[in-house]
Amino acid sequence: MRGGKRCPARAPWHEIFWSLLGSFIGILAVYLIGHQQDLRLEDSLFLVGSFGASAVLLYGIPTSPYAQPRNLVGGHVISALIGVGCATVFSDYPAIGAAVAVSLSLALMHLTRTVHPPGGATAMIAVIGGDTIHALGYWYVLTPIALGATLMLLVAILINNLSPHRRYPQYWF
Template sequence: MKVDGRERLRVVLGACIGLLITAGLSEWLMPHGGGVPWLVAPLGASAVLVFGVPASPLAQPWAVVAGNAASALVGIACVHVLGAWPEVAAAVAVALAIGLMFLLRCLHPPGGAAALLMVLAGVKDWSFAAEPVLLNSCLMVAAGMVYNTLTGRRYPHPQGAMPPAAPVATPAPDPAGSLFSEADLDAVLARYNQVLDVPRDDLRDILNEAGLMASRRRITTLRCADVMSGDPKAVEWGTPLQDAWALLREHRIKALPVIDRARRVVGIVTLHDFMREASLDLHEDWPTRLRRLLTPSPLTHSTKPEVVGQIMTRQVRVVSADRPLAELVPLFAATGHHHIPVVGPEARLVGILTQSDLVAALARMDAL
């Protein structure tokens, strides 16, 4: 696991200080004599968890205290029952300790070492599980609470409830900004069916952050050419209004790029342009006004527009096909653009990008 130098130093100093406090207080509190050690070896492994991964379910106070003490009792019991067969006693002690820790919901890897230590040392005194094992564990937890809090780490770290064995029928609404629901996470954890050394809330936050970073990365790699509508319908300056209107209606589109003979964009004509010229904001008899606008004049000179070039919008924004799609999001959002022609080599028209194309691209990325 990669962490920076500051976090490494925090863990190293924490383990040193925690063991120093635990050892010093244990030696002071325990009665002298009798050859009873004031510190047990599994506490070294407990220190790694308490100070190195304080968010882990395996490092929480109940896991440390109950896991070590209960495992020590199991080891002592195996010495009493199977002491004549130390190899068997060692294996059985570790296995039973793991089973008991599962039962008590206090799984703690150093607990297995505590059970094994009792067998290897031939410990038969039941009080050994209290002093020094239980005492050591309590002092280690207390030191971890103080040190982790002072250095900006939550300890104890709240642990989410384990996922139910049965799938959840109705997912709860997703929290704001979440890529998945709590029910989704519960269902996946239930199928995974393994002990995770990561608390549920941290796992959820990590997955959400990774998903958001992936979405941001995908949108930065997309180009206009990836999502634009290719081979767009277009008209020329001299295209009759009737023909342009027919294209708009036939293909159910709202804008047509206006191009010259080299397919360079010289303007754009939209439904709004037709409505403006036909004064469709005046509701009375608007079909007649629209029909009059679209009907070609039989005269050589006309007082109304006859071709696209006379009503088109000349100031048209275009974008290159290789422009990053992310740069167009604020353009659509802030400027009111709904259609943007896309140009390729030599500024020739190659496609058109609409708000619908942009929304569809974002929706596909969210679904990945």
């Protein structure tokens, strides 16, 4: 409980710049796809909260194993599938459904080597996301989740490889 290590040094300015640029463009791109469907910002299903956490990984620490393409897309898709299933099975018990969804998602991400921490939120959003999310059913897996994650991946490939100090992805499979 004492720790024993010191806080790491601050990231260099060039890393902060590329992180800021990538996350801005990635989240804005996801919003613009939803905007094309004439959705108000607060109704935009493409701005799923878990994408904010994905942006931190993809653009802030792109060398992390959790930020790699198989983890990003696989983790979100697996978690969305489980989340929708749990929303259906536990529709009368959302707290239990959310707990089961997050737990099963984590276990399956481990089994498939696709752990992406924001996937837990993706699963939970499918359960507690409200009527608009529930009305999507398994379409939630394709749009916003798979489409949004893929769009963020494309931005990550572009932005992270524009920097002379970054290489992304580290691996695909």
